[in-house]
Amino acid sequence: xxxxxxxxxxxxxxxxxxxxxxxxxxxxxxxxxxxxxxxxxxxxxxxxxxxxxxxxxxxxxxxxxxxxxxxxxxxxxxxxxxxxxxxxxxxxxxxxxxxxxxxxxxxxxxxxxxxxxxxxxxxxxxxxxxxxxxxxxxxxxxxxxxxxxxxxxxxxxxxxxxxxxxxxxxxxxxx
Numbered sequence: 001x002x003x004x005x006x007x008x009x010x011x012x013x014x015x016x017x018x019x020x021x022x023x024x025x026x027x028x029x030x031x032x033x034x035x036x037x038x039x040x041x042x043x044x045x046x047x048x049x050x051x052x053x054x055x056x057x058x059x060x061x062x063x064x065x066x067x068x069x070x071x072x073x074x075x076x077x078x079x080x081x082x083x084x085x086x087x088x089x090x091x092x093x094x095x096x097x098x099x100x101x102x103x104x105x106x107x108x109x110x111x112x113x114x115x116x117x118x119x120x121x122x123x124x125x126x127x128x129x130x131x132x133x134x135x136x137x138x139x140x141x142x143x144x145x146x147x148x149x150x151x152x153x154x155x156x157x158x159x160x161x162x163x164x165x166x167x168x169x170x171x172x173x174x175x
Contacts, residue, residue, distance in 0.1 A: 002146060003146050003149065003150075005074055005077075005084045005131065006077070006083055006084055008074055009074040009075070009077035009078040009082075009084070010078045011078075012071065012074050012075050012078060012153070013074075013075050013077075013078025013079050014078070016075050016078075021075070022079070029076075029080075029112060029115055029116070030112055032072070032075075032076055032079075033076070033108050033109075033111065033112050035072055036069050036072045036073050036076070036108055037105050037108055039065050039066075039068040039069035039072055040065070040066075040069050040101050040104055040105055040108075041101075042061070042065040042068070043061070043062050043065035043066045043068075043069065043101060044062075044097070044098060044101050045061070045065075046060060046061025046062035046063075046064070046065050047060075047061075047062040047097045047098075047101075047141075048098075049061075053065075055152070055155055056148065056151055056152065056155060059144075059148055059151075060143070062097075062141070062143070063138070063141075063143040063144065063145065063148045064148050064152060066134055066137060066138060066143065066145060066148070067145060067148035067149040067151075067152050068152060069104075069134060070131065070134050070145070070149060071149060071152060071153065073127070073130060073131060073134075074131075076127075077127055080115065080123070081120075082120075082123055082124050082127040083124050083127075083128075084124075084127060084128050084131055085124070085128050086128070086132060087125075087128050087129055087132050088132070089129075089132045089133045089135070089136035090103060090107075090129065090133060091103055091104070091133045091136050091137060091140075093140050097137070097141070100133070100136075100137050100140075101137070103133065104130055104133050104134060104137075107126050107129050107130045107133065108126075108130060110126050111123060111126035111127060111130065114126055
């Protein structure tokens with residue numbers, strides 16, 4: 001792992017505030033965690049169909065959607081002050097891709113429960129566990145996760161559907 005994810009969380013969160021993703025700063029945590037789950041679901045679909053990403057066509061959708069899940073997650077880390085520390089992943093080469101992704105979703109649910117308990121130690125643990133498991137999925141499947149993260153962050157800066165005024169339109173991205 002080369003990226004400083006704690007620093008990246010702060011920068012990503014500040015940028016997302018500036019462009020309006022956090023205009024409702026008190027939106028429920030469950031709403032945003034569900035968006036992380038939706039990225040994990042899109043990663044599954046990409047792996048299942050072995051398709052190319054429609055935004056970064058030189059990359060597999062599975063790789064880019066894992067990057068998107070991690071980007072959304074580190075934004076939450078910046079919002080809630082969670083701190084990443086590398087821990088031993090719980091997904092393994094013996095698990096199928098769907099099983100690995102299920103385990104990640106399960107940990108997202110546990111992160112929500114611990115956060116609602118206001119237990120920062122356990123929030124940090126599950127936050128770190130999810131990130132470590134996403135990295136392990138990428139390693140096991142020979143994906144360039146960090147490259148995809150950096151490219152997707154750059155790409156997102158130019159997207160019309162990421163502009164505040166377009167998100168406010170009917171059919172725009174509300175979450």
